[in-house]
Amino acid sequence: MTRRIEFGRFAAENRKRRGEGKPETFDFLGFTHICSTNRHGGFMIRRQTIRQRLNRKLQELKEDLRRRMHCPIREVGSWLRTVLNGYFNYFAVPTNTRAMWTFRHRLARHWRHVLRRRSVASQARRCSLPTVLETELKGSLTALT
Numbered sequence: 424m425t426r427r428i429e430f431g432r433f434a435a436e437n438r439k440r441r442g443e444g445k446p447e448t449f450d451f452l453g454f455t456h457i458c459s460t461n462r463h464g465g466f467m468i469r470r471q472t473i474r475q476r477l478n479r480k481l482q483e484l485k486e487d488l489r490r491r492m493h494c495p496i497r498e499v500g501s502w503l504r505t506v507l508n509g510y511f512n513y514f515a516v517p518t519n520t521r522a523m524w525t526f527r528h529r530l531a532r533h534w535r536h537v538l539r540r541r542s543v544a545s546q547a548r549r550c551s552l553p554t555v556l557e558t559e560l561k562g563s564l565t566a567l568t
Contacts, residue, residue: 445458450473453472453473453476453513453514454470454471454472454473454514454516454519455470455471455472455473455474456468456469456470457469457470457471459518467518469518470516470518470519471518471519471521471522472514472519472522472523472526477522477525477526480510480526481526481529481530481533484506484530484533485533488533488534488537489537491537492537492540492541493541496538499534503530503534506530507526507527507530510523510526511523514526
């Protein structure tokens with residue numbers, strides 16, 4: 424069902440004058456679009472990844488990592504690098520940095536968990552895990568810095 428909402432440059436002023444709250448948001452093409460202001464007080468559309476989509480994708484990747492638990496680390500690392508680069512290529516818009524960082528951080532945490540569950544020998548490699556994560560996901564790290 425299509426519904427008209429008040430959104431745009433003057434929506435916040437008009438709603439404030441009428442005593443209503445903030446302008447409504449809407450979801451489109453994987454982003455939640457929000458009326459906002461920039462540092463100088465001008466109008467800006469803020470786009471954030473839809474939370475449900477982010478969580479659903481992370482859940483799918485978590486299951487894929489479990490299936491790839493015993494594959495070589497380099498193979499899984501290169502696969503994860505392509506996944507992250509694809510995600511960043513689509514969702515890298517100016518106001519979505521926090522969601523991109525969250526995605527990368529949680530994906531690295533899932534991979535770290537899978538690596539630790541590989542065997543008892545992995546307990547000895549705990550000190551090298553940050554090095555593995557940094558080297559394998561290196562291409563994706565530069566996108567956020």
